[in-house]
Amino acid sequence: MSLSPSQQAALGPLFNPQSIAVVGASSNPAKIGGLPVEYLLNQRYPGAIYPVNPKQERIQGLQAYPTLRDIGAPIDMAICAVPASGVMSAVEDAAAAGVRSIVMFSSGFAETGADGVRAQNDLRAFVKESAIRLLGPNCLGFVNNHQGVYATFTPALKIAAPLRGNIGLISQSGAFGIFALMLAQRRGLGISHFVSTGNEADIELADALAWQALDPATSVILCYLEGARDGEKLCAALELARAQRKPVVMCKVGRTAQGAAAAASHTASLAGCDKIYDAVLRQYGVYRAQDIHELFDIGYACSVAPLPVSDALGIVSISGGAGVLMVDEAERVGLSVPLLAEAGQQAILKRVPFASAVNPVDITGQILNEPALLADAVDTMLEHGQYGAMVSFQAVTGISPQHRPLVTELWARVRAAHPPLTIAVVSLFDEQNRKFLEQHRCLTFEEPAAAVRAIAALHAFSRHFARQPVPVALPEPVAIDRARFDEADALRLLADAGIPVVSSRVARSADEAAGEAAALGFPVVLKVLSADIAHKSDVGGVALRLADSQAVRAAFVRITESAARAVPNAHIEGVLVAPMIQDGVECILGVTRDPVFGPVVMFGLGGILVEVLKDVTFRQAPFDVAEAHRMIREIRAWPVLGGVRGQAPVDVDTLAETLATLSRFAAANAGSIESIDINPFIARPKGQASCAVDALVVSRTSRALTDED
Amino acid sequence: MSLSPSQQAALGPLFNPQSIAVVGASSNPAKIGGLPVEYLLNQRYPGAIYPVNPKQERIQGLQAYPTLRDIGAPIDMAICAVPASGVMSAVEDAAAAGVRSIVMFSSGFAETGADGVRAQNDLRAFVKESAIRLLGPNCLGFVNNHQGVYATFTPALKIAAPLRGNIGLISQSGAFGIFALMLAQRRGLGISHFVSTGNEADIELADALAWQALDPATSVILCYLEGARDGEKLCAALELARAQRKPVVMCKVGRTAQGAAAAASHTASLAGCDKIYDAVLRQYGVYRAQDIHELFDIGYACSVAPLPVSDALGIVSISGGAGVLMVDEAERVGLSVPLLAEAGQQAILKRVPFASAVNPVDITGQILNEPALLADAVDTMLEHGQYGAMVSFQAVTGISPQHRPLVTELWARVRAAHPPLTIAVVSLFDEQNRKFLEQHRCLTFEEPAAAVRAIAALHAFSRHFARQPVPVALPEPVAIDRARFDEADALRLLADAGIPVVSSRVARSADEAAGEAAALGFPVVLKVLSADIAHKSDVGGVALRLADSQAVRAAFVRITESAARAVPNAHIEGVLVAPMIQDGVECILGVTRDPVFGPVVMFGLGGILVEVLKDVTFRQAPFDVAEAHRMIREIRAWPVLGGVRGQAPVDVDTLAETLATLSRFAAANAGSIESIDINPFIARPKGQASCAVDALVVSRTSRALTDED
Structure with missing residues (x-):
C-alpha cells in the first residue's frame, strides 16, 4: 500500500512537461483549442509548444503540425482538445508519436451513460497499454503555476491569473475547481499546482495528491473530493503527504443522504459511506473542511505559519470581548488556554491595573493612550508562559497608519526571538501590513474565531506528523474452512485471534448442559446452537439467568424444542452454555x-x-x-x-x-x-x-x- | 413585560437628537473631545452643535460655551468627553441646563473596581432622578448614520466611514463594536445605527435593541452580547423586534466555562448560564451566530432578501460538485430539497440530456456553449416546482463580462415574476454585478454552503414571525404554606397544578401500607416519607417491586428503621406507597x-x-x-x-x-x-x-x- 517513487516520477512528464503539444489547436483564443496555446504563450512557458492542426500552417505565431507524429521531437504532454469522436485517432497518433502523457478536455465519456462508459473503458485500456498517463477525459486540465503550464481551456484565468505560492489544489469537479482557484486568487492565496481530474479514467485525485506531496513547490494540499475509486491508493497518497509533513485539507461532499445521492448521480462513482470517509480522513490526519471558506482558511494557515509545538494558546487582546470569543472557540476546538504564571500576571497588572491578566490577557482601551502596552504584554506572556501559539486581537490597528508599529515592529521582533511560535494577528489589514506579517510567517485573520480554529487545525497536523507510524504486523490469515459459522465457531475463531471471549461450552443434552453450567458456575445463559438459526431470541432459543441445574435442564428442553418448532429444517447441534454476566x-x-x-x-x-x-x-x-x-x-x-x-x-x-x-x-x-x-x-x-x-x-x-x- | 412606546420615545433625544453639546470639546481633532466635533461637522449634521469648554471661545469654527447652562437653548444630547473626575459636575451642569440625554465616553467607573462601582451607582442615581438618559460611561458612543450623528471618539471612522444601510449594530464591547463596524464597511454592508453600550449604567443593550426595533431606518439588528443584567427587558425588546418583523442576529460570547469566566472578569456582569441564554434566544427567534463572519452573513441576508415562505429550496448549479455541497448543507440545516416534478425533469433533460434534473439541477459545463440553458433551467424549475428559495451556483460568471446577462437579465426577470422568492446567487462578483443583484433583492455569496445557511436562517425568521404569540394566562399563585415539602406534599402541589402524578398513598404503619398497596394493585414501591430526608435511597429508604402484602409489611419496617438509623433526628411520617411502573x-x-x-x-x-x-x-x-x-x-x-x-x-x-x-x-x-x-x-x-x-x-x-x- 505505497506509491513507489517511480509511479510518482511517471507523472513528471504530465505535471512538469518539457514540451507540450496541443491537439486541436486553434488560432482563435476564444476556442477550446486556442486558449491553452494563448495561455502558454502569455505565461512564457519555457518549453516547446507544438500546435497540432492539419488545416493550418501556423497557429498564434507558432508552427503547426498536421499530426503528433509529424512533430518529430519528444513530446512530454499532449493536450487533447478535440471532440469525443476524434479522441481515439488522436490517442493512436499520440502512441505512435511516443507522447508520454495526455490532458484530455474532451467530454462525451462516462458522464453521458453506458455508451460513454464503454468508450472510456476503451480509452483507458489503450493508454494503459501504450504507457501513456491520462488526465481526464472531461476535465478542465491543470496549471503548474511555477512553470507557466496552463494546460486548461477555462477562460476564467484571463480575468485574473492565479497568484504563485505554495498551495496545491486538486478538484474532481472542474467548474468547482476553477471557482476555487479564482476564489483563492481573490483571497490573495498563492497556488503552486492546480489539477482538475474529471472522469479519472487513469489519473485519480490520489495520484495528483501523491505528486503534490513530492512536489517541492507545494507545501499544503487542498482537495475537493466527491468519491475515491481506489481507497488504498488514496490512503497511500495521504501517508506520503504525512511523511513529507504536508498538511492535507479536504472538502469531501456527500455528507448527507441526499448529498450522497446527488454526488452519485453526478459522478456515477461509487460514493461509499460518508461516515467511513470521515473516519479514514481523520485516521490519516486530513482536516475535513465543511465548506470552501474553511478549506481556504486552513489551507492559508498551513501555507504561512509554522505548526504549533503544543496545544497551549496565549491570547492577547485589546478588546475584552474578542478575548472571550477566542477563549470560547479555543475550548470548543480543544486548545488549552493556560493561566499566566502569577509573576506574569503581576507584571501586566503593574502596567495596566484594570487589565485581565490571566490569559486571555485584555490590556483594555488603554492601548489607545499607550500603544507600547501591547508589546509589553506580549513580551511578558512569552517570558512567563509556554505557548505553542499566540493570537492577538488588535481591532483596527492593521489599517491605522499611526499603529503600524503594533503590526510590524512588534511581530517581526517576536518572530525573530521565537522562530517556532505560531502567531496569528487578528485585525483589519491594509495590503502592506498583511504582506509584512505573512512574510514573517505570521497569520492574518479578520475573524477572531477563525484564527483560533486555524491554530487548532495546525496543532492537529503537528500532532499527526509527530506520530511515528508503527508498522502493524498482520497475523497469518486463518483457513476459513466452512461457509457458515455457528456461535461457538465464531467465538472460537475470535478467541484464536486473540480476542478475549466468554468461557462458553457446548452441550448436546440437558445433562451435559447442567454439568457444564455447574463447572462454569451459576447463573448461566443457554443459547441454542445452530448455523441455520440467525436470530435465536426470535425463536425462543435463549434462556437467561439460570440459577441451578434444574433450571438449566428445563431450559435445554424448552429452547431446543422451541427452536426446532420455529425452524423445522434447522440442524440443531445443542446449546451454548455461558456464565451470565450482568455487570460491566x-x-x-x-x-x-x-x-x-x-x-x-x-x-x-x-x-x-x-x-x-x-x-x-x-x-x-x-x-x-x-x-x-x-x-x-x-x-x-x-x-x-x-x-x-x-x-x-x-x-x-x-x-x-x-x-x-x-x-x-x-x-x-x-x-x-x-x-x-x-x-x-x-x-x-x-x-x-x-x-x-x-x-x-x-x-x-x-x-x-x-x-x- | 413590554417596553412602552413612551419608554422608547424617551430615547429619541439621544439617538436622533436635534441638538448636540460636546462637553470637553477640543480644537484638536485628534483628542477625545475634538473628534466628535470634527465628525459632526464633516458629516454635515443638520442640528445645532454646541462645543462646551470654559477656556475657549471658538472650537473648530463653532461658538463655544463655558457651561451647558450658558447655551440657553434646548439640548437633546450632550457628549461627555471629560475625565471621570469631572463627570459629576458635568452631569449637574447638564441637569441644570435641561439636557435630555448624555453619551459618556469617560472611563474610570465600574470597570475599575469597588470605588468605580460606587461612583457609577452615584452617577446612575443622579441621572435617574434628573430624568436624563445615559449611554455609558466607558463607552465608544454611537452613530446614527442616516442623520449624520457620529457621537463617538473612535478615530477609526476617519479611515473609512460606515456605509449607509438598514443594519443596526449594537455592542456591549466598544473595541469589538468598532471593529465590527469597520468590518461591515469592508464587506459593503450598510449600517443604519451603531451603538456601543459600555458600562450600561442606565441604557442597556436591550434598550438600544428596542429603539432599533422601532427605528424605521433599521430592518435587521446585529448584537454583540456578553451578558444581560435585565433578562425581562431583553426578552421584551426581542418581542418588540419580532412584532416589527425585524430579525435579530446575536453573537453571545461566554459559551464555554473558560469563556464565561473571562466574560465575567471582563464585564463584572452577572454572566448567567450560557445554556439558558441559548434556549431563551432560540425561544425568542434570535439567530445565534458563532462568530463575526456568521453574524454578518446572516445580517447581510436579512438586510437584502425577502424571507422564504416555505422551507423548500430549489438548487440550480453549473457545477455538479457545488450542487452536492449545497444539498448537503440544506439537509444539515433543515431545508428541504424536493424532487422536481417529472414534467420539469423531462423538460430539462430534453435540453441537456446528461444533466441532473431532480434538484439539485446540474446543467453541467454545457452552459459554456449555451448560456441560455441556465435561464431555461431556472424557468422550468419555477414552473414545475414550489420553492421558498432558489440558490444558483454560477461559478465565475459574476466576474465574466461575457456572462453578464446570466447575472443581471436572468435574475431581474425572475425577481419581477416572483417578488416573494428568496434568491441567492453564488459566484465571484464584480462590484457592479453584486450591486445590481442586491438592488433586485437577490443575495450574493461567494460560498455555496454559506448561502444555504443564510437561507435557512431567513426561513427560521419567517417561521418565527408567522407564529401568533399566544398570551399565556398564568394560574393564581398557590399559597406556599410551609418551608419544607415532603414527597407527598410535592406530588400533591403538582397534581393541584394540573400535572399528572402517580396515584400514591401515605401509610403510617405496616398494615396501612399493605392495605394501600392492595388497593393500588401490586407490584408497588415504598418510599420513606420525611421532609428531613433528602436522599431516600442513600439511607435505605426505598423498596422496589414489592409483589404482595407480606413483602410490603416487611419493607415498611425495613425502610423506616433504616432511615431512622441513618438520620436519627428525622421526623418520619410514614411511607409513600405507589404502583411500581416498569414501562414507558x-x-x-x-x-x-x-x-x-x-x-x-x-x-x-x-x-x-x-x-x-x-x-x-x-x-x-x-x-x-x-x-x-x-x-x-x-x-x-x-x-x-x-x-x-x-x-x-x-x-x-x-x-x-x-x-x-x-x-x-x-x-x-x-x-x-x-x-x-x-x-x-x-x-x-x-x-x-x-x-x-x-x-x-x-x-x-x-x-x-x-x-x-
Missing part, C-alpha cells in the same frame, strides 16, 4: 467491508446510544493500539467508560488492545471474512475479565451466520 | 431559577443521556404547548419518544401539555418556589397514563426538600 459496560465491536476502504472496524456502546444517536466511530483496518485509544475517546458517550454514577472506570487498555487485535484479524482475513459483529463486548474494570459475549461472523463465500439478539 | 420512557422535567431570566423549565430523558451527554433543553417560563412541542423535539434522543425497537411512541401531546402546565405554574409561583425536579416523569403511549413518579420541590424561603434518587 456493553460495547459493540464490529467489522464491515467498505467498498472503497476495505475492512473497517466499528466501535460504540450498546443500547440506545448506537441505535438513536448513532454514537459510533470507525477506523480502516489495521491500526495500532494508540489509534484504538483515540477511537474509543471519540464517541460522545466516552465518559461512560471512564465511570459514571460511582462506577469504576473500565479497563480501556484491554478494550483498545481488543480493537487493535480485531483490526489486524480483519485486515489479514479481508479476502475471506465479510463481517464480524461482537455484540455485546462487556468492558469491565481492570482486574476483571472483559470479554466478547456474543459474536456473529459472516464469511465472504456465504452468509451463514450465528448470532444472538 | 423515563423523562426529567425540572424548574430552576436563572439569575437573568427567572424561572426556566428543563426537559430531557432520564438515565445516561442527561448525565453524560447533557442532552437537555430549556425554556423560559411560561410558554405555550406549541413551544413545548418544539422543546421536546430539540433533544438529540427525541427518536426514543417516537418509539424505537418496536416500542409504541409515547403520548407527546400529554408530555407537551405537562411541560406547558409546569411552565405556567413556575411563572405564577416564581416568588415562592426555588426549584422543582420531577424525576422521573414516565411518558407512556397514548391511552396509558403518563405521570410524575417522583418530585422534589424547594421553596425560596427554605431549602426543605423531598426527593428520591
